[in-house]
Amino acid sequence: MFHETVTHAGGDTRGTASESHALMLMRRALNRGYAMEATPEGGAVIRWTRIDLTTRAHADRSILLVPELPVDGLDDSVRALLDLIDLGDATYDCHADRRVITAAGTEIPPGDTARLRARHLVRVDRHNRVRLTMSARLGLLAHGHRQAGGKTDGFAMCSCGLTTHAPDGQTADAKLRGHRQTMTARFIDSISATYAAALTASR
Ligand SMILES: [Zn+2]
Incomplete structure (x- = not known):
């Protein structure tokens, strides 16, 4: 939400x-x-x-x-788990007191599984399928396109590796913002019908 x-x-x-x-x-x-x-x-x-x-x-x-719950602080380990789940076919399994997400053949330990759920980064449907939330996906996208390095040397750099010429700080900000807007538009365009249907089903 x-x-x-x-x-x-x-x-x-x-x-x-x-x-x-x-x-x-x-x-x-x-x-x-x-x-x-x-x-x-x-x-x-x-x-x-x-x-x-x-x-x-x-x-x-x-x-x-x-x-409702900001996803700030997506560190390397959390992002690695989310990438794994985003490969698809992740499931939530309960074996006695072990509640784990299994993604791409890997079992995510109960502690990590509980934290991913508590932070609203993943959602489990009634068939025990696991998907990333929209906020997790938007947070990952923003994290992947942060301003990197200084912008005083005539260039603006994005954390994804993109470097663009920018004679001053204002131009650097504008170019990076334009780049992030392009990446956000591509992300929305790439959302599958399956994922969109899962969002509708979990309302
Ligand atoms: Zn970028």
Whole structure:
């Protein structure tokens, strides 16, 4: 579940969005060509400008999605487990007092399994299938495209390895933001029908 803040002419409207509703908002943003960026806490911000056809006035609009439980602090070991689960066919198994996730032939220890669930990074459906939550996937995406290194030497660097020429700090910020928006749009476009159906089923 996400906290949703919509900024419009009358101010802000706050509400909540399920994972499937959040995906619908991001797919709609993608179709309309709105700027959209995953956040490290596992949410997203969507921005666009509304133009009044009569007055020609421009007005900034946005939708901010913040997960109920931020996913900050995805360290190497947690990311490795999430990558394993994201390969697909992960299951949640209960053997007496051992509750473990089995992913790609690997058994994730009970302590790690419990932590992944408590942090809302994974979700188990009624058939004991395990999937990553939208917030985990958005957090992983943001983590994979952080600003890396300094930006005073004429270049802006992303943690994914992308390097782009940027004569000043402002240009560096803008270029990296544009890159993260592209990666977020590609991520939303790549979401499978199976995953989308799983989000809808777990509402
Ligand atoms: Zn990147």
